[in-house]
Amino acid sequence: MPRVVESLSELHQAIGRARDRGRRIGFVPTMGNLHRGHLSLVEAAAPRCETTVASIFVNPTQFGPGEDFDAYPRSLEADLEALASVGCDFVWAPPVETMYPLKQPFMLRVPERLADCLCGRSRPGHFDGVATVVLRLFSQVAPDLAVFGEKDFQQLLILRQMARDFSLPVELLGAPIVREDDGLAMSSRNGYLDESERAAAPTLYRVLETTAKGLNAGEDFTALKAQGFDELESAGFRPDYLEWRSAEDLGKPRAGRPSRVFGAAWLGRARLIDNVPL
Structure with a gap:
């Protein structure tokens, strides 16, 4: 010990x-x-x-x-x-x-x-x-x-x-982020999730991945954000934010520079956060 x-x-x-x-x-x-x-x-x-x-x-x-x-x-x-x-x-x-x-x-x-x-x-x-x-x-x-x-x-x-x-x-x-087998980012607050909430929790990661793939394909972020909020709400989340930001200073993404998609949402008692790089 x-x-x-x-x-x-x-x-x-x-x-x-x-x-x-x-x-x-x-x-x-x-x-x-x-x-x-x-x-x-x-x-x-x-x-x-x-x-x-x-x-x-x-x-x-x-x-x-x-x-x-x-x-x-x-x-x-x-x-x-x-x-x-x-x-x-x-x-x-x-x-x-x-x-x-x-x-x-x-x-x-x-x-x-x-x-x-x-x-x-x-x-x-x-x-x-x-x-x-x-x-x-x-x-x-x-x-x-x-x-x-x-x-x-x-x-x-x-x-x-x-x-x-x-x-x-x-x-x-x-x-790097360490994830459960279903993609949920590990967090001490995951222990607040009940069985049904735990089953829904990986939705946040899937939304971020979908949004990042859409951005890489040249899709409009405003539309992707609306779709992401809809998917989170349908899964029982109360979304806090879904944002695309510079990975260097959290400002507006710049062409040719690293960026990430960030998300946070409430699921029952737990406030889950996650992010994925583009």
Whole structure:
């Protein structure tokens, strides 16, 4: 089992010992309740680093009013067993008081062009909380490499800009989305789905794939978006957005440059997100 570290002094000692041995530090931030998608991030870090650290911290500042902070699944023992299976060296599991020691903490403000679209439009302040906690984690762990999943692609772009803006000496690696056999992107919130909702859930991925294929064939995005919303609603979803954006800055897609189709929709209690590249 990976060693669990719960105090900053113990964390700094563990990191210091790794540094003294000349080891490169790989880091995977998580909120726990791990699935194969999370484990794939640890597996991506392992060949690039001699010491791999995962954090487990359910971050209160990225949850808005009425969101599922209290209900968010917590499963530390199962998570430790899963991390042991992929060779994680130790787990940083700080209490809230360590991560936010002051009653009025400093918070980052993500630039509007990155935060006020897609998921940021539906979850005001969410990415401010994400950027704030990741900056704190980077300061504590001081990794050489950090790995994030491309399912949260907007988050990945925001964190890459944050690292550039603050001149952080950390490489950010994006890892491919890990999917169930039927195409559903793996997510801790998939556990909220009942049997009938789980059967319908892969519709989101199919809509994104159909939309991307249509765009590659030169079809009109407005018509494809309307068709996608109709298909999602027919499957029982409450669509949030279906957007075609630049994969470099989330702006308007540009000819000859990478782009992606992004989607989010509610299915019962679960808000599912996904994206596919063109």
